[in-house]
Amino acid sequence: MKRKGILFVMTGASGVGKDTIMQAALSNIDNLYFSISATTREQRKGEVHGKKYYFYSRDDFDKIIEEDGFLEHADYVGDYYGTPLKPIEDALKRGEDVLLELELVGARKVKERLPDAIMIFIAPPTLVELERRLRGRATDSEAKIQKRLARARKEIEAVREFDYVIVNDMLGKAVKEFTSIITAERCSSKYLLDSQIKRFLKEL
DSSP, X not given: OOOOOOEEEEEEOTTSSHHHHHHHHHXXXXXXXXXXXXXXXXXXXXXXXXXXXXXXXXXXXXHHHHTTOEEEEEEETTEEXXXXXXXXXXXXXXXXXXXXXXOHHHHXXXXXXXXXXXXXXXXXXXXXXXXXXXXXXXXXXXXXXHHHHHHHHHHHTTGGGSSEEEETTSHHHHHHHHHHHHHHHHTOGGGOXXXXXXXXHHHO
């Protein structure tokens, strides 16, 4: 009698605050499986393999691609990112909702493969503020910061491809809006199974 699992895809420019919004919201949302991404980028200080990312060498990543083990994968400013397929399929079959955090190219691939995915775009209040946040992280070289800013401009131009847009100018407001989107979609009749509708009618 479980309803279908819902696939949520969160996208936004690097440094826009996706992780912060997600972590704040996840503590208040039940039955939401967060998909761990795979990447070839360098592991940052404090990051743990298997917690937010699986860190792979380029050769190991290529091997998984050959085995069709990713729902999507993409090259982002010189590093590979991918979404392992099987854990997502298993969670959706169990009736769990799934949240993916992806770059724009990967999000488009997921939407093409799974058209029912709910697309959420996290936008910065301004590009000036986004640059300030990127520099404040102190994790990237000047060249990589410029690449991320150039990529952000292209990503923002794609906002109309998304079902929802959240401007992260105030964290509390952004978290509330993100949580509201999850709640609203869970109430949508399109996710009801035919057996559930028949049960409702029988009980009337």
